[in-house]
Amino acid sequence: MDLALTPEQQAFRTAVRDWVDDVVVPNAQENDRHERFPQEALAGLRDTGFIGLTIAGEYGGGGADPLSYALMIEELGRGDANVRSIVSVHLGLVAGSIARWGSEEQRERWLPSMATGDCLGCFCLTEPDHGSDPASLTSTARREGDAYVIDGRKMFITNGGIAGVALVMARTGGPGAKGVSAFLVPTDSPGWSTRPVHGKLGIRSCDTAEVTLDGVRVTADALLGSEGDGIKVALSALDDGRFSLAASCTGLAQACLDAMTAYALQRRQFGRPIAGFQLVQELIADTAVDVSAARLLTWQVADRKQRGEKHTLESSMAKYFASEAAVRAANAAVQVHGGYGYVDEFVVGKLLRDARVTTLYEGTSQIQKLLIGRAITGESAFV
Numbered sequence: 001m002d003l004a005l006t007p008e009q010q011a012f013r014t015a016v017r018d019w020v021d022d023v024v025v026p027n028a029q030e031n032d033r034h035e036r037f038p039q040e041a042l043a044g045l046r047d048t049g050f051i052g053l054t055i056a057g058e059y060g061g062g063g064a065d066p067l068s069y070a071l072m073i074e075e076l077g078r079g080d081a082n083v084r085s086i087v088s089v090h091l092g093l094v095a096g097s098i099a100r101w102g103s104e105e106q107r108e109r110w111l112p113s114m115a116t117g118d119c120l121g122c123f124c125l126t127e128p129d130h131g132s133d134p135a136s137l138t139s140t141a142r143r144e145g146d147a148y149v150i151d152g153r154k155m156f157i158t159n160g161g162i163a164g165v166a167l168v169m170a171r172t173g174g175p176g177a178k179g180v181s182a183f184l185v186p187t188d189s190p191g192w193s194t195r196p197v198h199g200k201l202g203i204r205s206c207d208t209a210e211v212t213l214d215g216v217r218v219t220a221d222a223l224l225g226s227e228g229d230g231i232k233v234a235l236s237a238l239d240d241g242r243f244s245l246a247a248s249c250t251g252l253a254q255a256c257l258d259a260m261t262a263y264a265l266q267r268r269q270f271g272r273p274i275a276g277f278q279l280v281q282e283l284i285a286d287t288a289v290d291v292s293a294a295r296l297l298t299w300q301v302a303d304r305k306q307r308g309e310k311h312t313l314e315s316s317m318a319k320y321f322a323s324e325a326a327v328r329a330a331n332a333a334v335q336v337h338g339g340y341g342y343v344d345e346f347v348v349g350k351l352l353r354d355a356r357v358t359t360l361y362e363g364t365s366q367i368q369k370l371l372i373g374r375a376i377t378g379e380s381a382f383v
């Protein structure tokens with residue numbers, strides 16, 4: 001489906017696809033088996049410039065349009081969700097927030113090294129006791145002269161152990177969303193420490209960490225936006241993060257469709273390829289419809305971003321649908337593979353495990369439904 005793609009976008013997608021097939025796909029299962037971080041892919045993301053794709057050209061990035069970004073993320077998601085997650089967090093959640101909310105000094109300080117991938121970003125919102133309700137977070141940032149001192153714990157932080165800069169949400173004021181501020185914290189600051197989270201069901205080779213901030217002192221110019229803007233910064237970042245996640249889930253579902261179709265054509269039972277059985281075709285057909293619908297919802301967000309229009313509702317819809325579709329697609333892919341889908345000779349088991357987290361993070365499916373319902377009715381069902 002090439003609806004609305006320019007020749008340049010098609011050529012770009014082909015270049016990313018070829019790179020993913022050459023560098024990412026061959027290592028994905030082995031990295032997953034050993035919980036091994038995809039170093040070879042990160043090196044390649046730097047060499048190709050994909051790691052800085054959406055950062056403006058004046059800061060050394062690719063200055064790409066939102067649809068090209070979606071195309072890249074879909075291909076990365078098709079190849080390995082672990083590799084995709086490095087980029088989504090780095091570009092979508094962190095670099096995008098610096099570009100949107102940062103002062104010129106903050107952009108000049110961080111974006112050039114983020115564009116080359118020498119400095120990676122991580123996004124620190126979730127805490128051990130505050131996930132779906134980030135406005136209640138308890139990490140604090142205390143003003144001391146021309147500095148802030150940050151204390152707290154952050155949970156499940158993607159890129160947490162490898163990032164050079166962390167976007168950290170911490171409380172500077174009273175209770176609720178308006179008491180939260182956002183900070184750009186260099187991760188070599190004294191008092192910053194991380195502990196890797198092992199034993200994940202999926203995205204096992206992705207760097208996920210628990211972060212402790214113990215008296216981390218940053219200068220006042222680390223504040224991103226104004227005091228009290230922290231939840232606004234985080235939510236605007238998540239609008240882009242959900243767009244990215246929807247693109248990734250489209251790619252993962254496409255990988256499931258490709259795998260189940262290939263297997264169904266070569267696997268024979270009752271004297272014929274199982275692809276010829278109507279009930280197998282139903283699994284393939286439902287997945288094909290899901291892939292196209294997820295892609296179109298994702299591209300709808302890209303179109304709104306390109307026009308500079310608000311896309312909170314559309315990002316939630318795309319993320320909700322595409323993540324649930326990815327789980328359905330992966331389940332269907334395992335089903336088509338029969339018993340062979342249950343052992344890791346084939347990739348579909350990994351796809352199912354990797355898909356599973358997508359209905360949980362960047363707002364669970366339940367939270368997306370509440371956001372969509374609130375946007376449509378004007379009534380909040382959160383509390």
Ligand SMILES: Cc1cc2nc3c(=O)[nH]c(=O)nc-3n(C[C@H](O)[C@H](O)[C@H](O)COP(=O)(O)OP(=O)(O)OC[C@H]3O[C@@H](n4cnc5c(N)ncnc54)[C@H](O)[C@@H]3O)c2cc1C
Pocket residue numbers: 089123124125126129130131132133155156157158159200203208357360361362363364365366367370381382383
């Ligand atoms: C691998 C991984 C990577 C992650 N990366 C990051 C990261 O980089 N940065 C970051 O900040 N966070 C990250 N997260 C955290 C993630 O965003 C949270 O796990 C997620 O927001 C859910 O929060 P929780 O786990 O505390 O679940 P909870 O909020 O405790 O939710 C538990 C259940 O209750 C339901 N629920 C909660 N409130 C409501 C309600 N009002 N109505 C109906 N149902 C409700 C939820 O839908 C869910 O089913 C990551 C998580 C994982 C697993």
